[in-house]
Structures are given as C-alpha cells and as structure tokens.
Amino acid sequence: LVLPTLTAFTSSRLTAILTAKTQADFTTAFDALFxxxxxxxxxxxxxxxxxxxxxxxxxxxxxxxxxGASVSVQGQLEVPGDKGQISGLVGLFYxxxxxxxxxxxxxxxxxxxxxSFNAIIQATEPRPVSNPRIHxxxxxxxxxxxxxxxxxxxxxxxxxxxxxxxSLPGVTTTELGPGPRKLPPGPFGGHFGPGPVHLDP
Numbered sequence: 059l060v061l062p063t064l065t066a067f068t069s070s071r072l073t074a075i076l077t078a079k080t081q082a083d084f085t086t087a088f089d090a091l092f093x094x095x096x097x098x099x100x101x102x103x104x105x106x107x108x109x110x111x112x113x114x115x116x117x118x119x120x121x122x123x124x125x126g127a128s129v130s131v132q133g134q135l136e137v138p139g140d141k142g143q144i145s146g147l148v149g150l151f152y153x154x155x156x157x158x159x160x161x162x163x164x165x166x167x168x169x170x171x172x173x174s175f176n177a178i179i180q181a182t183e184p185r186p187v188s189n190p191r192i193h194x195x196x197x198x199x200x201x202x203x204x205x206x207x208x209x210x211x212x213x214x215x216x217x218x219x220x221x222x223x224x225s226l227p228g229v230t231t232t233e234l235g236p237g238p239r240k241l242p243p244g245p246f247g248g249h250f251g252p253g254p255v256h257l258d259p
Contacts, residue, residue, distance in 0.1 A: 064136040084120035093200035126157040150175040173208035177201040
C-alpha cells in the first residue's frame with residue numbers, strides 16, 4: 059500500500075476541515091489531521107489543541123453563522139523524513155472564501171482567509187485491530203507541530219447607486235415632463251397667467 063504524499067495528505071485533510079458541513083464532520087476531520095498532543099503556534103501565540111480547534115471551526119463552513127467555504131491551495135512544499143513519506147515537513151499557502159448565513163442586500167456576506175500553514179508530521183497512531191468488514195487504508199500520520207499565520211478579511215459588497223432607489227420598498231420615482239412652455243400672445247396682445255393683464259384703452 060502506497061500512502062498519499064505528505065502534501066496531498068495535509069492539503070486534503072485541511073480542506074476537509076474547512077469545508078465540513080456539520081460540527082461532527084468537522085471534529086472527525088480535525089482528529090484525522092492533528093495529533094492529540096499537537097503543539098500549536100497561531101499568529102505568534104501558543105494555543106491549546108481545543109483553542110486551535112475553535113479557531114479553525116470559526117473559519118469553516120461548520121460554524122453556526124457560516125453556510126459554505128471553498129479552499130484554494132496556491133503553494134506547497136514538503137521535505138520527507140529519513141523514512142520517506144511516513145514523516146516530514148509540509149508548508150502550504152492557501153486562501154479560503156467563507157460565505158455567511160447573513161445577507162447583505164440579498165447576497166451572503168463573504169470573508170477571505172489567507173494563510174501560511176507549516177507542519178511537522180509523524181506517525182503517531184497505532185494500527186487498529188484488522189476487521190475484514192472495514193475497507194480502506196490506515197494512515198498513522200498526524201500533525202504534531204503546526205505554525206500558522208492567517209489573516210481574516212471581510213469582503214465588502216458594493217451596491218451600484220442606480221439600484222438603491224429601485225430596491226427600496228415604498229420608494230417611487232416620478233418622471234417630470236418638459237420644462238415651461240412659451241405660450242403665443244392671446245387675443246388681447248398679452249399672456250394670460252399670474253399677475254395683472256393690461257388692456258389697451
């Protein structure tokens with residue numbers, strides 16, 4: 059059995075974490091990537107495993123206020139260990155777009171996470187007892203150390219000015235007709251309208 063490369067293992071499982079639809083799926087994906095005693099540095103601060111899990115949950119589609127996420131890995135680098143792909147170092151650069159359940163002028167609000175993710179991976183999980191009813195492969199690798207830098211930016215929705223009045227309920231736009239008309243002289247030589255009318259003697 060040939061295991062996925064270190065970068066394939068890391069990027070696929072990190073994507074599964076950030077795009078999980080439920081908190082149960084998120085927890086399963088998180089446990090499949092990070093060791094139970096993982097050492098975490100996030101934006102220069104030491105975090106516990108539980109704190110880091112909450113941080114990634116807030117950036118995923120499994121968060122209560124979010125409804126979807128897409129992940130794009132733009133750069134990756136790996137340094138295999140002495141035993142090949144069973145351990146080593148992995149660096150990823152990725153962006154994640156997260157759609158909120160909250161709407162802005164009828165469209166979901168969106169945020170963008172840009173991150174550099176650097177990890178040390180080792181084989182930490184014991185092989186389970188074989189069960190002929192369970193198919194698939196066993197991967198003992200987990201991230202034991204992660205150093206991540208991330209920024210979270212809210213993307214603003216730009217609304218064209220011309221569409222504001224038409225989108226507001228109860229607002230009617232009245233088209234005015236042409237400007238004042240010049241009337242021809244009347245039978246008495248003047249124009250009837252406001253003000254006195256002078257008649258010839």
